[in-house]
Amino acid sequence: MAGGKKTISTNKKAYHDYFVEETLECGIVLVGTEVKSLRRGGVNLKDSYAVIRDGEMFISGMHIAPYEHGNIFNRDPLRDRKLLLHKKEINRLLGYVKQKGLTLVPLEIYFSGCRIKVLLGVARGKKNYDKRADIADKETAREIDRRLKGAFAE
Secondary structure: OOOOEEEEOHHHHHHHEEEEEEEEEEEEOOOHHHHHHHOOOOOOOOOOOOEEOOOOOEOOEEOOOOOOOOOOOOOOOOOEEEEOOOOOHHHOOOOHHHHHEEEEEEEEEEOOOOOOEEEEEEEEOOHHHHHHOOOOHHHHHHHHHHHHHHHHHH
8 A cells, every 4th residue: 555545443423422623633653463453444433532641642442452363462452552743732732622621532543554543633522402403414414315316316
């Protein structure tokens, strides 16, 4: 793979539970068996989030399935993994996190060339009525598409 972007996994729950205000691409520190497991698509971003500790950013709750042929080299599937960002970017994100209601959630993990990247989103939590409104909007758009498709088919 010479270049381009190949998506490994997306966090659909993040778009359902949060308003994503800004996104940022960052690298991630992994060991060899984790990379092999990612190539097979063995990752779950559902309950993951990013935290800042001691001036460094870590991703918590991301489950990378153990590689079947990794035996003793496999690591804990839920361990915290370091994200690679510049100090200036970390400080800017720290300012966002200190604001009320903002959090950092991974939206997508993908291959960019031969490197693995994480798309991190600065997100604000949705209320239940916001979620219901989004579902209603999607259903009306789907119904409009169905009717338009039916009108053109005749």
